[in-house]
Amino acid sequence: MDDEISAGSSDSAESTAYWIEWFQSLKGNEFYCDIDEDYILDRFNLTGLNTEIPHYALAFDLITDALEDDLDDNTRVEVEKSARQLYGMIHARFVITARGLAKMLDKFRHAEFGRCPRVLCENQPVLPCGLADTPGIKCVKLYCPRCEDVYSPVARRHLAIDGAHFGTTFPHLFLLAYPNMIPTKSAKRYTPKIFGFKIHQNAKEQRRQDEIREATPGAPRSNPPTTPASVLDSP
């Protein structure tokens, strides 16, 4: 393994990251940040990936643009697939480094990951999030730092992105690293009504929710009750 990698890295040390540029430009891949080349070339960062990914050495060469072009078509397709998987798994490790977090901060500030679909989150930008760290299980989800829930991406092209390429840790480490990005949380919630009346079962549930909220350290406190004008009242 060591031989393979060092061969690949020495060849590609000076090459520009063409494959990465191409990968980044694919529609749907705008969630990924571009991994620093020296991060990829540091073997330490790739520890353990060789056993997870088929055609590891060839895929690594492809990512670093060091692949000899003498593969038959079948192998090439497989290597291409492995390269994406490899890039994604390196990505999951890179985005929880200081450099990676900084790159993702830039994207988050521009709301490049989209916004929370919840009405009361008022278009809060979201963060990509995996529900599993093992590849091939779940597609990427979106974590909203305001309501602390996970949502499915709206665009179909994002449903093909593996959640493991972002990982379960990323959004929470991100907010830990940039606590000023944590939005103010609100005790506001939707109260369903039928002909203007609250629904009994639901009102009971909301009272329990209030109890839990009061018992949660740091949870938002309810505002003084306002006149019941809208279904979007504070409790």
Added chain:
Amino acid sequence: MSPGGGTRQQQQQQHPRHQQAVYTNGHFDKQTDPDSDEFDGDPGNVPVMTHSVADAQAIYYGGGQQNQHGGRLRYDDVVGNGLVDEANGGDFIQDDEDSELEDPEDEDLEGEEMSAEDSYEETDSETGSSVISWVSWYCSLPGHEYFLEVPEDFIEDDFNLTGLSYGIPYYNEALDLILDIDQEEPANPACMSEIESSAEILYGSIHARYIITKPGLHGMLQKYLEGVFGTCPRVYCGALGALSLLPMGPSDVPGEDTIKMVCGRCGDLYFPKEAKYQSIDGAFFGTTFPHFLWLTYPDSLPPIVSRSENPIQFLRPPKMELGRVDDDENDDEDFGQDKRSSSSDEQDSRGTDDDSDDPLTYRIYQPRIFGFRVNERSVVGPRMAWLRWKDVVDEDGPRT
């Protein structure tokens, strides 16, 4: 066809312009118990609801035309008969069979809608009468898929329109336009666009009343079961394409707020996924409709299966999930070996241990850093789990 008197009455009172009167008549003032403004499902307790609930139950139990089980619509029917696209909402979607999840950024149909309206006008003036009725045309416009076609006799019944003439300019002309009645003198072209927008508001207001009648609810139920309204964007609601979304408006007054989607599982409001729905007036569906539909057809919502737990207890560390007691093991499996792929053939039979894709299990997202639950005292610690707490039904679910 015309709805029962009780239904009409509640519609009248429900309408926003009458609400003021209801309130000032002391309807609310009389109630001293703060909890008594909740509808508890007992028809006798809330006078406004009396007839409509009776009606609703008549449909639900006696309708007999809903499905093959003599009117009882169970969730299993919904999932089992292919009405639910199981791939939708699941992971790694391969094909593009469903346009509903298309990228909203790519679609901006407002312009198209305008031109469609123009073209309707053209056919109308050229031929003297349109080929299809105004209502059918309006409901077939792109972005109007959520609208039900209100039958002519409902619109023609003056009683159903009570109170609507107030505040709608060119009311009579707009009503004639909706009913495809030719004007004796053609309207001033300058007024035509105003009449058209009045017709839209008038139709929307009638629509909001119609969809809470027996046939209206039934029509909307069909749309719901066909998947027209889609799945909840929340991961733990929309798994396996479970249907739980209905359109609603945060206000019953036209022009105040746009349409929102309400989820019957998490009970929250969401923006419609597609941009073409985002500009529809919410009052055309109203605040009551979705909850009234679920009340009328309780089996149209997937049952929420989980073990009941004391909320305070479960909030105490380390437990955060609302899942089963052995949740810890389940969660760890997510991080350990790929259990699901080895038993992927079992995924659909609800026997797998992984709750997250089971549409019946209600779960709350648990943040983790390097596999460890985030401490609730951390700055990023969970603060909002209360919002998703639910009084879960302790049923004899698929697995006990």
